[in-house]
Amino acid sequence: MTPRMTTSSYAVLALLDLRPWTAYELTNQAQRSLRYAWPKSERLLYSEPKKLVELGYATTHKEASGKRSRNVYEITDAGRRALREWTGSKTQPPRIEAEALLRLLFADHGTLEDLRGALDELETDVGEHHQAIVELMASYLNGGHPFPQRTHLSVLFATFQIEIFKTIERWIEFAREEIDEWPTTRDLGMTPRTETLTRLLAEDQSPLNP
Amino acid sequence: MTPRMTTSSYAVLALLDLRPWTAYELTNQAQRSLRYAWPKSERLLYSEPKKLVELGYATTHKEASGKRSRNVYEITDAGRRALREWTGSKTQPPRIEAEALLRLLFADHGTLEDLRGALDELETDVGEHHQAIVELMASYLNGGHPFPQRTHLSVLFATFQIEIFKTIERWIEFAREEIDEWPTTRDLGMTPRTETLTRLLAEDQSPLNP
DNA sequence: TTGACTCTACTGCAAGATGCAGTATATAGT
DNA sequence: ACTATATACTGCATCTTGCAGTAGAGTCAA
The missing domain is CATH 1.10.287 (Helix Hairpins)
Structure with a gap:
């Protein structure tokens, strides 16, 4: 089965629309910017971009940083279309956990x-x-x-x-x-x-x- | 393996300390009272009391309500001790999702x-x-x-x-x-x-x- | 230069939590 | 008699988290 888009998937997709990122960079960025609106674990931020690739909403390519390689993710046109649809859809109710x-x-x-x-x-x-x-x-x-x-x-x-x-x-x-x-x-x-x-x-x- | 106590388990245990409840009643009560501090799904509220029984923190017995039976959960002394320990432990940071x-x-x-x-x-x-x-x-x-x-x-x-x-x-x-x-x-x-x-x-x- | 840290860059896995569909009886109103 | 709603659950797929583990790269100091 193809995976489905969750709110978290759209959050990552929206970040990818800003610029290409590695999953590692996404975790850092999500810490800084998404944390107070949509807090998600590092683990999930590593998984979501893969899902986006599977859905055709992103592409990935390896880059060398020294001897190591890192996976850079980039949004596709299909991804941008998906984003635009999300923007007009219903939101989930807010939730406070304390x-x-x-x-x-x-x-x-x-x-x-x-x-x-x-x-x-x-x-x-x-x-x-x-x-x-x-x-x-x-x-x-x-x-x-x-x-x-x-x-x-x-x-x-x-x-x-x-x-x-x-x-x-x-x-x-x-x-x-x-x-x-x-x-x-x-x-x-x-x-x-x-x-x-x-x-x-x-x-x-x-x-x-x- | 025996299950471990989560914050949600303690939340249910604390409700059980007020009076005995059925899981169904717990879901309603949790809607009213816990919702804004610790929002949890109906499904979980049905599972937690079972876990508490397994851990010896609660007992359960069947009651007849007409022809049907319902499972009533009650806290045990061990459960009350566990609760007291929880009260003095560290809390998790708050979290807002919107x-x-x-x-x-x-x-x-x-x-x-x-x-x-x-x-x-x-x-x-x-x-x-x-x-x-x-x-x-x-x-x-x-x-x-x-x-x-x-x-x-x-x-x-x-x-x-x-x-x-x-x-x-x-x-x-x-x-x-x-x-x-x-x-x-x-x-x-x-x-x-x-x-x-x-x-x-x-x-x-x-x-x-x- | 060796060792100790910290940062970068991930993966696997168990367990927690949710949503939804499904099952079934009881009761109240029309 | 019919219908709707409340009661009372369970199973399952999927989402999400936490943690342990792996490993290369850069920095600073003894």
């Missing part, structure tokens, strides 16, 4: 310290990404964008990331202040404070910095 | 209308979740929480969701206004407006409602 939040939901199995630890880890993880994107923007100002004509897209996307990271960081601060008032993680239930929060949320209001 | 954002990153392969379409779909998807959580909070006020003693946890988590949804919705509005100024999706590069944005982001400032 084990730290799962820990919050079940924090009553552990201590307040466990919960604070989970929040700390979330803060560290988000903080790293946050810093990375701020630095990336600084590099764009010095002409550091690898595809200058695409800067408007990268920057609009970066706006999304910064907003999300700031929101998570503000929420972490808020959550810390809330749990500082908790005597324990268990069986607090609908405290007056929680009722206030619930009322705000039920009216779709933000309890943060009011 | 095909609509991928479309934005590669919007220069399509039309402005394609891009607007992707933003519309993102808005619809987020809007549904947003509304659902607001309604859930309203139901909590009427004593609708299935485990009242855990309300403080659910509500703090809901705060996170609402903040994220609001942020995404605000960003969508912002993005729409930005692209309304674009004559096309392609080759705009570092326009004066994009440079202003980049500068703000490089200083870690929010370009939204300044």
Whole structure:
């Protein structure tokens, strides 16, 4: 059977439309640019270009780099046509995975310290990404964008990331202040404070910095 | 070989610690409560409890519901011990998957209308979740929480969701206004407006409602 | 110059996770 | 009586990840 195109296949195909890459370069590029919209493993990024070749959406040729050879992948016209069709199709719903939040939901199995630890880890993880994107923007100002004509897209996307990271960081601060008032993680239930929060949320209001 | 415990296994185990469930009930409950922290497929939620039984972390017994039988899963003491250990362990970094954002990153392969379409779909998807959580909070006020003693946890988590949804919705509005100024999706590069944005982001400032 | 790292450049394999089709009974509404 | 929906699952193909393993090339230092 011929393989089918997944969203990940289109992501790689879109990268190939920018320029030819080796699979190794694709993994690096995907780390930098796709990571926050469509995070995929290194292993997959090595497999996808092969699939694209099988489907006729890319070609591959060996290049010598010293004594070693490396496989360079290039998009074909059929690949470009496939890309254009993808652009108009339905998107999959977004999806957020955060084990730290799962820990919050079940924090009553552990201590307040466990919960604070989970929040700390979330803060560290988000903080790293946050810093990375701020630095990336600084590099764009010095002409550091690898595809200058695409800067408007990268920057609009970066706006999304910064907003999300700031929101998570503000929420972490808020959550810390809330749990500082908790005597324990268990069986607090609908405290007056929680009722206030619930009322705000039920009216779709933000309890943060009011 | 005995199966190993994944984060998903612990998520199910944590649900089993609340009360005994059938796999069918678990899928429903996971839809309502885990969806935004640890979204997992129905199929997996049917498999995990079996694995827990194999590991000795749960027991199962058949119950008659009319003429049919259903498998009810219950946590064991070993299961509760495993849960406690999990609570103190390291968390996995968070992960956001959004095909609509991928479309934005590669919007220069399509039309402005394609891009607007992707933003519309993102808005619809987020809007549904947003509304659902607001309604859930309203139901909590009427004593609708299935485990009242855990309300403080659910509500703090809901705060996170609402903040994220609001942020995404605000960003969508912002993005729409930005692209309304674009004559096309392609080759705009570092326009004066994009440079202003980049500068703000490089200083870690929010370009939204300044 | 030998050894220790790190970077480049992959592949194989087991296991985790998803989507979908299929099976079947129970119950509620028309 | 018919139909739709909810309950209660299983099998299978495919997608995806993590990890171990292989190996050449460049760098720096003892």
